[in-house]
Amino acid sequence: MDNEKALCEALVRLLEEDFGTTRSDVTFPETDGSGPPVEMRLRLGDRRMAIEHTLLEPFPMAIQTGKEFIELTAAIEADLNGNLPTPGTYVLVFPVHPTQGKHRRIHAELHEKISAWIIGAANDLHDECPERKDRDRSPHRYRVTRTTEIEGIPMELSLRVHWSETDRHDGALFLSRAVGEDVEQLRLVRVKTALNKKLPKLCACADDGDTTFLILEWSDIALSNHIVIAEALDAALAGRDDWPDYVFLADTATDSWHFFQPVIDGQFSIDMQYIDIEKP
Numbered sequence: 001m002d003n004e005k006a007l008c009e010a011l012v013r014l015l016e017e018d019f020g021t022t023r024s025d026v027t028f029p030e031t032d033g034s035g036p037p038v039e040m041r042l043r044l045g046d047r048r049m050a051i052e053h054t055l056l057e058p059f060p061m062a063i064q065t066g067k068e069f070i071e072l073t074a075a076i077e078a079d080l081n082g083n084l085p086t087p088g089t090y091v092l093v094f095p096v097h098p099t100q101g102k103h104r105r106i107h108a109e110l111h112e113k114i115s116a117w118i119i120g121a122a123n124d125l126h127d128e129c130p131e132r133k134d135r136d137r138s139p140h141r142y143r144v145t146r147t148t149e150i151e152g153i154p155m156e157l158s159l160r161v162h163w164s165e166t167d168r169h170d171g172a173l174f175l176s177r178a179v180g181e182d183v184e185q186l187r188l189v190r191v192k193t194a195l196n197k198k199l200p201k202l203c204a205c206a207d208d209g210d211t212t213f214l215i216l217e218w219s220d221i222a223l224s225n226h227i228v229i230a231e232a233l234d235a236a237l238a239g240r241d242d243w244p245d246y247v248f249l250a251d252t253a254t255d256s257w258h259f260f261q262p263v264i265d266g267q268f269s270i271d272m273q274y275i276d277i278e279k280p
Helices: 004-019 062-080 104-128 183-207 226-237
Strands: 023-027 040-044 047-055 089-095 142-150 153-161 173-178 211-218 246-251 257-264 275-277
Touching (some): 047 183, 089 104, 104 153, 183 226, 211 226
Antiparallel strands (some): 142 153, 246 257
């Protein structure tokens, strides 16, 4: 996890400032085998601390399916983006995991079939809207779609043309995945999985007298924010007796990083403030 060490360091710097002291007795049990395999243990003054981190996907396997989606579609986008009939922009929507059950050896064949369909469908859509009409003739956005299924993969291609747009992005092809309406239930599953994996390690540190900290990081803009993650965390912690002392939500989706604290001294609150942090 690329930000794991950086976020632990950012948290320690924040704690050093709050406590007015510097760290000592720092260990990294996950790599040095010095105790329960958390990311970091240290001492601030007379208090021992243990820090654990995990990256939260908006739904299980989001990172892996995202990589597989890019592997499937990168060549399609490279070939067709900017080369479709103008005016207007095109959006192709796939299911969340279009490559499920499909070996990489057939991806080249899929590229060809999908690209051929896109070209044909784009020409059909262009025939329905061959020009960008001005505001008086078309005051609202024009949008028309085509759908298909190729090798069991449902897809929707849409053409969008608006009088206010310039020709800067005409012919562009944007690719996306439709997650579905159950994303929050899927997020809850992911948070529960994270807690089941991380909290036993923190509890072992707590038994040694450590104050425990859990960092839950997210790095996507489209599907996640601190409120929806905190709500899932609240539901996932319900009924558990192994709460960490502190939970920090870490937003690394943009160049400006932030912490939020939904759990303080083992108590949950949705009333969270932005805590600006610098990338170490």
